[in-house]
Amino acid sequence: MKPLVSVLLVTRDGIATLPAVLGRLATQRGCPAFEVVAIDSGSRDGTVELLAARTDRLVRVEPRDFDHGATRNAGIAVCQGELVALLVQDALPVGDDWLANLCAPLLADQRLAGTYARQEPRPEASALTRFYLQRWAATARLPRLQEIEGPAAFAALSPARRLELCTFDDVCSCVRRATWEQMPFQPTPIAEDVAWAREVLLAGWRLRYTPEAVVYHSHDRPALHVLRRERATHERLASLLGLRTVPSLPALVRAWTWALATHWRVAARHPRELPRATALAVALPLGQYLGGRAGIAAAEA
Numbered sequence: 001m002k003p004l005v006s007v008l009l010v011t012r013d014g015i016a017t018l019p020a021v022l023g024r025l026a027t028q029r030g031c032p033a034f035e036v037v038a039i040d041s042g043s044r045d046g047t048v049e050l051l052a053a054r055t056d057r058l059v060r061v062e063p064r065d066f067d068h069g070a071t072r073n074a075g076i077a078v079c080q081g082e083l084v085a086l087l088v089q090d091a092l093p094v095g096d097d098w099l100a101n102l103c104a105p106l107l108a109d110q111r112l113a114g115t116y117a118r119q120e121p122r123p124e125a126s127a128l129t130r131f132y133l134q135r136w137a138a139t140a141r142l143p144r145l146q147e148i149e150g151p152a153a154f155a156a157l158s159p160a161r162r163l164e165l166c167t168f169d170d171v172c173s174c175v176r177r178a179t180w181e182q183m184p185f186q187p188t189p190i191a192e193d194v195a196w197a198r199e200v201l202l203a204g205w206r207l208r209y210t211p212e213a214v215v216y217h218s219h220d221r222p223a224l225h226v227l228r229r230e231r232a233t234h235e236r237l238a239s240l241l242g243l244r245t246v247p248s249l250p251a252l253v254r255a256w257t258w259a260l261a262t263h264w265r266v267a268a269r270h271p272r273e274l275p276r277a278t279a280l281a282v283a284l285p286l287g288q289y290l291g292g293r294a295g296i297a298a299a300e301a
Contacts (some may be wrong), residue, residue, distance in 0.1 A: 021093070
């Protein structure tokens with residue numbers, strides 16, 4: 001019999017975190033029978049060997065062909081479940097009811113296209129990383145149902161409200177395969193989850209933030225990485241939703257002023273974090289400004 005649920009792991013050189021993730025998957029209780037599928041893009045650290053031994057199926061793609069949307073599509077295509085839980089290699093499920101909690105709303109409400117989980121910082125996360133994660137929508141304690149009345153109502157919303165409705169984080173999520181078959185992820189280097197959320201909401205589906213399902217997931221990223229990621233993300237958000245969080249040079253100066261004061265305050269008790277805090281305070285607003293400008297220019301071209 002086909003499993004009702006598939007868990008799809010997206011991996012590359014994940015040997016440091018995957019043993020714990022796979023171990024936690026093996027302890028899941030109270031959920032329908034499930035399979036574990038992995039899609040790997042060029043691991044060379046023993047990840048492939050580990051996955052071959054401990055998953056039901058392993059798909060491999062060339063690193064040059066990796067794409068956040070297209071690669072997930074390739075993985076979902078070989079999954080057998082009616083529901084597909086998407087999980088990255090360093091998101092560690094918390095408890096043995098993680099999968100049951102993630103799937104339960106989809107089983108109860110046929111209008112739901114997907115659910116996504118709550119993220120908690122890893123124990124070793126820095127003060128700054130914890131500060132950032134606390135501000136993310138996927139860390140709230142209360143569940144949230146996301147739906148729109150139709151394209152005209154969506155168009156009338158502010159860009160910030162559109163983002164609030166279209167937030168969907170596939171670090172840890174679950175999608176209904178029937179919906180995905182109609183509307184797969186768009187090939188894109190970033191924000192594939194937001195683009196998918198926008199499409200399914202406009203088609204009349206619902207999404208649910210499901211904080212009952214929890215994963216440990218966080219990154220202490222360097223400033224240059226953050227700059228590039230913020231630029232790419234906000235270029236995509238501007239083109240998808242018309243969002244510009246830092247729309248002008250005067251706004252950029254104000255954002256730098258606020259960010260420096262805030263970052264220094266957060267890092268005050270951790271002097272070794274002050275250089276990184278300063279660099280991040282510059283990188284974050286700059287990436288948002290550059291990305292928003294590029295996204296609006298592309299949309300108007």
